[in-house]
Amino acid sequence: MLSVSNLSVDYGSTRVVDKLNLALADDEILMLVGPTGCGKTTILQALAGLIPISEGEITLGAWSASAQKPVPPEKRNVGMVFQDFALFPHLTVQQNVNFRLKDRALADHWIELLGLGALRHAKPATLSGGQKQRVALARTLAHEPVFILLDEPLSNLDAALKDNLRWEIRNALKAAGVPAIWVTHDQEEALSVGDRVGVLKSGKLEQLDTPETCFSEPSSRFVARFLGEASFIPGHLEQGRVRTAIGDAPGTPVDGATGAVDLLLRPDDVSLIPVADGGGNGEIAWVRYEGGARLFAVTLDDGTEVKVRASHETRAEPGSRVQLAVITTHPLAVFNRE
Template structure:
């Protein structure tokens, strides 16, 4: 199995990037805010940025080793790079764009057909849609027959409708290639859909890495929890009863969780774990907050709702049956098993 090993230390504008990461024949998504160092990692791997210190090696062969002076030039690194804005040559046809730098020009038409753009071979990039340009950029990267694939915000330039369709196509492509692939994005949904593992970066540090479901189930940091879409309720944890931890919330009231902890904590609750009703649950260990509805937003057959500090997502049918309106006082509840505890310093 191919393995890309990365150790980097580099000063950025406001922070220092420190990273140690191993990527096998898989897709790893790096997510986080702007300035976290995500794109700098791609540039260092591609040879477009020389870090202050570090080592980058593919299957044990170094592309970069600042200690020994190794620095393989970009054109000699087996990397396929898809830039955020695709960086296609406007004066060249689709076929010529893909053929540029291809290791085997005879395979260009096969790659175009694979990415469903064979019929656009003679077109110029300016006449293509966003989704079509994205496919051309991917085709050009693949035509290099790279050992490593790097994707910098590959879906950010697409509208919502096109993004959903292209996300599915890209997921199938990455699964079939099984190359060491690093994908940079601001969008957790993109990362969760496309990557085998997701790494959350903030201020040059990798806070947590794991499968998307693992990050949701056990966020190690408040930022990770928020990035996965959770609401955070801060409070003080103390031993409860029946094996539950009792959290006295800053906003008032008490929440119970099956997680164990004491002291200052945050309780992370994801929207799909929140139920909405007109009356409080009879089970005292089912957490609930009674408050007016601050907002209701219908998206397809789902309704996003905010009740006091809690954000929930329920079906449109449920919202209609309950006759929900903004300003109505309702009860938002979630089970103790759905409350994830994050310990705060």
């Protein structure tokens, strides 16, 4: 099990990572997300031993690293997968995966499992982005690391490739049975692939939990906004239900919220019906076509803006009147009124 206790990293007088605590099960995938500059890549570099830590301890199996007793990268047996693939251009797929490897059977195993068998003798210049990333992953797994760090491995790929490849990588990591920390800027990727999600803000973990909990029960407004479209509407919480201008909903208080509160709404928690003759309870501010759906921003009569996702068959132009209603039946996060 990988264990990180009170890990801090300073760049000069600036603290970039502040008292990070986490533990990973033997085959767990943790997704780290957060805005640019929040410390995601710094955490990976510290875990790999590429930069010194200022405080805390990293423990995995036979070794334990601290500021006073650092462990060099070559002694940690960590595998790393980068966004730029880091393949040797003059070597074939087989040679890249075999590089500095004693047991060639392991290379063959991962080459076949990741669908690279027909490309053994190809060089990186002839491969697609997705194929290059599979080669990089096969090389990492063939060396039997005790844990794996992935630094935005899909960021350089076309959107069409990302969906399938994220599941190929997840399945390969699960087959290898090693813990992995995967840094991404893609919230959908984080929520769909990870066993748990860690949301970082200014070097600190705002929340570390299952994807569903982080999304539906965020620990702060920051987490709520970062993991998808979030609208907050005023309401009153009493006996587990929140009364709002567009209907009632069951509520889960955050930090003891009670009385006058703000209710977190996701775009799918609300229905939208166009109305005529000046009726309704809001006005369309803007609309975005998403293919299978449309995302509407609606300004309610009290001035609150609510985002609503509806079928692509629902049509309403900016300036037109609509009727919104809360339709969810599951509890929604409730925050103290700002």
